[in-house]
Amino acid sequence: MALLPPPENWDKEKPSKDEKTWVYIALFSCFFMFFWMIGWHIFGKQNTSFVSYKVNPMEFFQLHSSFVEKYKIGEKNGVPVVKPPPESDVILLARMWSWSPILVLEKDKWYTFHISSLDLQHGFSLQPVNMNFQVVPGYDHVLKFKPTKEGEYSIICNEFCGIGHHLMIGKIIVIADGETPEKYLGEIKTEKNDFAEKGDFNPSGK
Amino acid sequence: MFRKCDITGFEVDKRGEALIKVNAVFAVVFFLVAIIAAFFLVLTRHPTIHLLPPHLYYRFLTLHGWNALLFWIIFFEIAGLYFGSTVVLNSRFSSPPLGWLAFFLMLGGALLINYTILQGKADVLFTSYPPLKAHWLYYLGVLLFAIGALLGVILFFANLVVAKREGKWQRSLPLFTFGLLTAAIIAIVTLVSGAIIFIPTFLWSLGIIDKVDPENYRIIFWGVGHPAQQINLAAMISVWYLISYLSVGGITPSEKISRLAFLLYILFINLASAHHLLVDPAVSPAWKVFNTSYAMYLAVLGSMIHAYAIPASVELAQRKRGYRGLFTWLAKAPWGNPAFSAMFISLVGFGFIGGVTGVMIGKEQTNIIHHNTLAVPGHFKGTVVIGTTLAFMGITYYLIPLIFRRKIVFYSLAKVQPWLFGLGIAMLAISMLALGYLGVPRRHYDILFSNAPFKHEFNPAMWFFWALFVIGGISAVLGAILWIFIVVLSVFFGPKLKGPEDMQIPIVPPPQEEKRNPSHSSILSPGTLTLIFIFFVWFMTYFFLNWKWLSATWYVK
Structure with a gap:
């Protein structure tokens, strides 16, 4: 409810299955993108300098x-x-x-x-x-x-x-x-x- | 002190309303300055048109940066913060005199900055990297503006406290105000960083201290520069939720997850100072990787959640009205409502252009092929212009009747305006991104190097994108001028709004629970899920393309 206070029990409501699926996919891709950057430091040929x-x-x-x-x-x-x-x-x-x-x-x-x-x-x-x-x-x-x-x-x-x-x-x-x-x-x-x-x-x- | 709104039923504190009005009006004034500068910049940046001479190009660029990125948006946001903390809560404004003080400080600062720039005493561009030095009045202007804005943000908190104490809200704030609260918390961190770096820079410009370390300046300045855009992000998303609610009665599918997404912003988004330092000396790759990714992209997660929740709020409401097909809900959406179309263009443009490019520019290694190229302003045209600015334009169509109590003049033109502006900016942003990939630098007067000792020829494909750049830029300028024209005429000369019967732009109440055969499928919003899947495929394609482009360059370590 953008303009009105949310229902009393909003923090107890279970999110729908589709939203939950999307949140997990998004979370996984976030971790993937993060570790990719570290991986590029090991396997990639273009990295910024430590010195x-x-x-x-x-x-x-x-x-x-x-x-x-x-x-x-x-x-x-x-x-x-x-x-x-x-x-x-x-x-x-x-x-x-x-x-x-x-x-x-x-x-x-x-x-x-x-x-x-x-x-x-x-x-x-x-x-x-x-x-x-x-x-x-x-x-x-x-x-x-x-x-x-x-x-x-x-x-x-x-x-x-x-x-x-x-x-x-x-x-x-x-x-x-x-x-x-x-x-x-x-x-x-x-x-x-x-x-x-x-x-x-x-x-x-x- | 209060008037009761005959349309929404809210109790409106008139003293607060006056402050909302004055901040919103001056936001539009500074927006006009920014747009005039933008017109000249578009026609100067094209390599063969060169409307302005070099010194005026850099001067107008400085002017455009401040007015578009800061004055327009912050004045509007202050108006929004006051609206969200008084009108929405039926509450009173905590201290109107301080509200006026904040306003005059901001106005004074903004005028001082514009004055020094136009006098030619601050050709330092928006970033003013030392040792490049401007006149001290310029830094004084920055400080005054920042202090005024800080005071405005503090008044927002004060309003919330007053409202709570007077029982106007109990356990939880409405989602719109909650989103603004996020923006306000980010704003405090941002403005304090601003004070930390601009006080010594101001003293340096006066000759009191003899040097500001350029790298320290960069680190702390971008603690203002980038998070300032995250204030816009949080405010824009709050506005998206609000427009969905007003225009189709859309309610987020899960209050819990939407609020969690805002919380992720508060926790992680201020790490983005690193986005500008990824190819700098003095900061290590470990620092860069952690900070640039907002600690494992947790703020990006927040944005991806909103990217689902907002279209889903529209879809759920529309489905309850009986639109069953995969995309019938979208086809039957109120496209004739300029606020709705502005919101939807803003959402799609922000996600597909601004958000995705932002992630790739903000990766430690792929930043090498982006830093300071035209792709960077291309990215933020896709966030702060098609996103924030267009969202703010959209909500203004509600503010004119509800706050200014006027009818919208030329309402039929208003329906076209978001498309003209939105598609123009999309073209502009895409052409700038493409030019950036071809290596064209940002903030550069002459990429043909006519008078330089050596020549460089960019890939001739750039000429196509320069044409797109001018077409997109001009239609965006026209879209902006049209909006200013409608807003100014309506606010100052529009017919007075007598009551609900004069509302041109509809406020649609949330639908009743579904009566006939409620769907038993566990997938509640298949249309949004399909859209977000298309988005995800685009995101990942763009992700791998960037690494492919990077791997084609020289080796560097």
Whole structure:
């Protein structure tokens, strides 16, 4: 009785058989869905990470600079192109409004990504596979990725980060055996040009 | 102080009634603001139309979020809480002056927020994630609004206590008020979380403290942001029960189970803060799995119970009137009653679109393919718009004659309005969900990346869904404008209601017990059981599809 008090003995009434059946089916599917998530951690290949660190944005920026310096193979549209060895740590820096560097990865190899932001929150949205993770300043989001298919991938920012939010886009290139990144990126500028010393890189992001 | 309603027989406290009216009227005013913003947003979000420049897009998005998601709904809910705790119980309003104080605090807060947004001093979107910072007046507005709403909720409890003490209810509340009680309890938890996080954020905006940890903010903010939607859920379901009762005399098949389902909300639904943190650093997968599932999906169980109980209440009443076939009860339902059609579209839309997608977005791993894509707003168009907003629109058709004592103008248009709005929003929600699956981000001005250093091309199938997005969006805007038009004209200029003979929208009393050959089958509601089985098949199909899509992505751990 939506508008009037229920009958005196409402708590003694037996529910009908059809409603009871439905409640049991619903309850069973709830438990099923819950244990499925745990099962996916054991058997599934896509899970969120158990590891993250607190990090000072300035320190993260320095990590990024030395990472870029170590593995840089060129530059595209002013963004360094970096090819880290498989199984290694990869530093990906988000800031208003760019992703750095462009990564060249090998297909079917694991990489440990460290993703963080210099300024605001950003969204790591890998397209077209459509994998999305939150990037929070002060936190190093550690994610182990294994690319399963070669190709050109975009990193879109999908957390609002100010007026230039929609201009923020980066690239990841996944190469199969025997392929070169040029296949996807075209010409890469290769003169030795130390990114970290360019001087127009303002870590405070203002 | 009291007037006796010549239609329902309720004793109505006039001081409480004035508060119900003023809150409901301002709900509609803020709804209008939200809809105007929505019109521009639909036509800006389409990648080739771009009606607004980028800065205005983000500004209108902030404005739309606050007005649609908070002001419209909370003002209406406060009106609903006052209605459920005074009129329904034939009781008096505990403290009208405090009711007015709550109203002015909320109004002041809402105006302050809208003012700072329109001034361009709070382009931070609804979530205002630090270190993104707005003007301090914005946070002050949030606090004032939250305190006002909290006071309103406390007055609801006070009304219940007064009514109990004065013997207006004895052992159990009517189910509608019981559902509102659930909403009010959730609201207290929500609003207290709001105070916990917005007080330091306000101080930070003034420069008194130098930092708000962004991850802490996210955790506590979503203790407001998501549970606020669960207030809407509980209020919406209460309204569904009420409309079923008013329009066909529907009574829940089991008071016990329906109340248990509300209880499950109170116990578990506030864990949903986790829904927004599933791909965040700093919180562990164990925490995510437990919280996102509301402790083994026990709140989802509550919703699935209501999804059965409400159509079953309609079916049982209709069967007693002699409609025997599997779906005759539904075919012969009062579809010409705009409240009934609004309720039914709201129920089906909420279940099939909003609820099912919500479960899948809210799973720890499948969130990876949803987080911050357009599928997220697609999901909540399916819950809070087709669900809550449409349900509230439906019940308004009863409030106009019963509370405002006016006839509904253009009643024949009112019969079309729920369909126009409901189907429009359904199209909008489905297209946003599909676009989200194609990877299109939410809150993004230009997915063609015209001026960006690199390009990305989404699957060209998106153009079909963008067309659907605009068609659905525009018809929903028209449906909303039509509703506002009918409500405003009726309330302010409609002919005065003289008595029961002026009621256009029927109130149907519950049917008498079946006279001729009562059915002896143990299945009382075969039609609802069939419908819920179709729903279940859809739910499970969608469940496995999502895992299939997820398994096609890169490996990640």
